[in-house]
Amino acid sequence: MKNGASMIELVIAIVVMGIAVMTLPLMLTTTQNNNAFALQQETILAARTQLGDMLTYPWDEHTVGVNHAIGVLDTDSASYKRFPDNNSTRRIGHIKGNRRRKFFTSLTYATPTALLGKDGNETIDDIDDFSTATPTTIHLVQNAGVLDYRFDFNMTTTVRYINDTASPSNFTFLDTNITNTSNIKMITIKLQGKDINTLTFRAYSCNIGANELLRRDF
Numbered sequence: 001m002k003n004g005a006s007m008i009e010l011v012i013a014i015v016v017m018g019i020a021v022m023t024l025p026l027m028l029t030t031t032q033n034n035n036a037f038a039l040q041q042e043t044i045l046a047a048r049t050q051l052g053d054m055l056t057y058p059w060d061e062h063t064v065g066v067n068h069a070i071g072v073l074d075t076d077s078a079s080y081k082r083f084p085d086n087n088s089t090r091r092i093g094h095i096k097g098n099r100r101r102k103f104f105t106s107l108t109y110a111t112p113t114a115l116l117g118k119d120g121n122e123t124i125d126d127i128d129d130f131s132t133a134t135p136t137t138i139h140l141v142q143n144a145g146v147l148d149y150r151f152d153f154n155m156t157t158t159v160r161y162i163n164d165t166a167s168p169s170n171f172t173f174l175d176t177n178i179t180n181t182s183n184i185k186m187i188t189i190k191l192q193g194k195d196i197n198t199l200t201f202r203a204y205s206c207n208i209g210a211n212e213l214l215r216r217d218f
Contacts, residue, residue: 043153044199046191047199047201050130050157051201054157054203055187057126057129058070059126059205061126063126069104070209071102071209072104073109074108075182077181078165089102099211099213100212101208109181113161113180116159116160116161130157131158131159132157154191157187158187161185162182163182183206184204184207185204185206186202186204188201
């Protein structure tokens, strides 16, 4: 008697192989979706990291004055000029007192719109120095001293002034192009990758100066 596979065993084997082949597209689709999700999460992390880093820098390269004092800068904004006149170092909303937020003693203006990110200084000393005219291609791989992202993507960072018009009952906070300086800079980060749609992240930084800290010398 010869050993061999019966017809029913052959049919069962064909059915099993057919089921296995049918699951391959689903497995490939799942893998692709997982890769796309991982890429999206990494781009979100990259944008959050970039925004967090930028917001630790001064509002403008002129914000930090003598002895590291952080003052309010003069801008073209009609709503938040020196009050009651240009001889004052305070504006509406400032608390009058020593070491409180205020303008610098002499008129000190914010960087003009045309010079944002173009001050020619290789050292990054304020948030608009991060602004790039063209996309910065981020190639991040697992190497010592390099961030541990797995995918390549394009990151475009722009910084510009936006309208800060205000009234007692309304505050206009519009994403509109303005050619003059205001008291609000908008940071926009756009991320583009092979398998994801363009992601846009925004953050805002304001011209509010800082309180002077008390220091004690020993």
